Amino acid sequence: MDQQIVNAIFIGSIYALFAVGYTLVFGVLDILNLAHSAVFMLGAAVTYTLVVSYGQSFWVACVGGILVSALMGLVIEHVCLRPLRRRRAPPISALISTIGLALVILAAVEQGKPGSFFAWLWKDGANAVAFPVSTIPNPTWHVGNLTLEAVKVAIIPIAIALMLLLGYIIRYTQVGRGLRAVAENPRAARLMGLDVDRIISLTLVISSALGGLAGILFGVALGGISPYMGRDQVEVRGLAIIVLGGMGSVAGAVIGGYLLALIEVLAFITFNSSVSGGVAFAALFLVLILRPQGLFGTRLRERI
């Protein structure tokens, strides 16, 4: 039981990191970026490949994975979002273009086998792999009846520090003010002389870097790095989290991440493994019906 709760906190940290990126883009653009889970997977896959195929140290590989994810943020903006924004297309079309990009990323990694065109990117095809044990130092402690692995424990301060940093940037810096201005009203922000396109690019870079990092941490802590890890593990959960926390609210996404992990673990203890997923979605359904603005959201925009 205690061990399960501790695990919920590890997983919750990863969920929160992932969901923060999701909610940031939604908050600024009012668009669900469905390629976010593909970026999550890509971050982990690139890091794994750098370690295993290119013999880099884990830290170098981490930086590489995060850089590639951040770059993918720019691709999302320039390929999927900006052309549609220029045309004043409805937000639903951005949903489709990001799905298209997610499909491309997933298919590219999935086809990465020795001898194939994408062998440089990934070499395990559709299989799930984990980092070789020797690449990451991982002392383990026993406290009472708990088993604490260093890599899992490290996730918590990393995640919390990053989220605090993000909160600080959004609240107190010039960049953050620009970001909030665009979120409030892009048109007015442009009239005030802000470079809206640049702020949106930056939002996607930050969001994708966090998403990629969440993927790396997931791979480190739980293994299971595969082309489907984003789609199966975090895509829908991410949606559930940002609704639980209130769409567009960064603090809400953090709390929602931990909350969802806790609900899942409790459901797992009470029922069994497959029901637990259903319980999480039933909770999501209930929250939306009883409190559509999310547990911590304050406003629900009403069109007049």
Place this chain on the structure above:
Amino acid sequence: MDFFIALFSDPVGFYTSHTLLIGQIGINGIVATSMFLVLYSGQLSLAAPGFMAIGAYVSVLMGLHWHTPGAINMLVAALLAGLVGFLVGLPVLRLRGVFLAIATIGFIEALRLGVILNVPITGEGLGLSNPKADPLGGVNFILPSFIVIVFVIWRLTKGRLGNAWAAIRQDELAALSQGIHVARYKMVAFVISALMAGYAGALEAHLTFNVDPGEGNFGVTRAVQILTFAVLGGSGFVLGPVVGALIITLLPYVFDAAGPYINIVSGIFLIAVIIFRPQGIVGRGGLAIIKPSWWPRRARVSAPTPG
């Protein structure tokens, strides 16, 4: 390419040799029309796979346990899906936009993960096998159903109901202030769409011999695929989603040269279509595509200034 050569050189042989594919196109067309209806009334609902699951399981289980004829099973299953649609719609339809989408995702995944995978009668993770499935007879049943459904929905959108839906889609508050009973009309669209999705699910369960509770069948992946039919095809006209369903179902055959890289090509195709025709393939503007900003343009002739 062989695929299209076969289609034009020997249509009858093509029909019998590609039964499953043609049936799937018809089913996807029905589901796409169900998606069209909710979008047309301004609701971004992704609940269709949930209703499909109800239609599939109820129709197959009735056949297995009560030995009732297939047509009755499908009808009852569709009606039941409509009833569930009504019950789900009661709380959910107060939500708008992305919130409605996510709530309906919650519904389909709670149904799939919480109920279908845990109730012994559904065969849990293994799914159900349906010995009464009849692919060839199924197709002869699916295509007429499909045509009738598209025609009925087209007539509905042209009538009083359609006007109310269009008004709600364009501006809910304005529609309300004109005396349109918004909640009721939304519910009508939602329930009809649930009926259609349930019917499509029942048809699908009788086209193949197995009902598979997988993610790609009754989960979010399927929901997103159905949404893609509608948005890619164009959600302003009934035929748009149908065209979208046709094109997306045929993509692997159109790009068969891509081999294992088919999903990469499909993804690029999706992005390209939505960027160059945000309104969908069937939509306003005839065949025109929006040119990208770097495309060379003719210089505009500016009007002479008077005086």
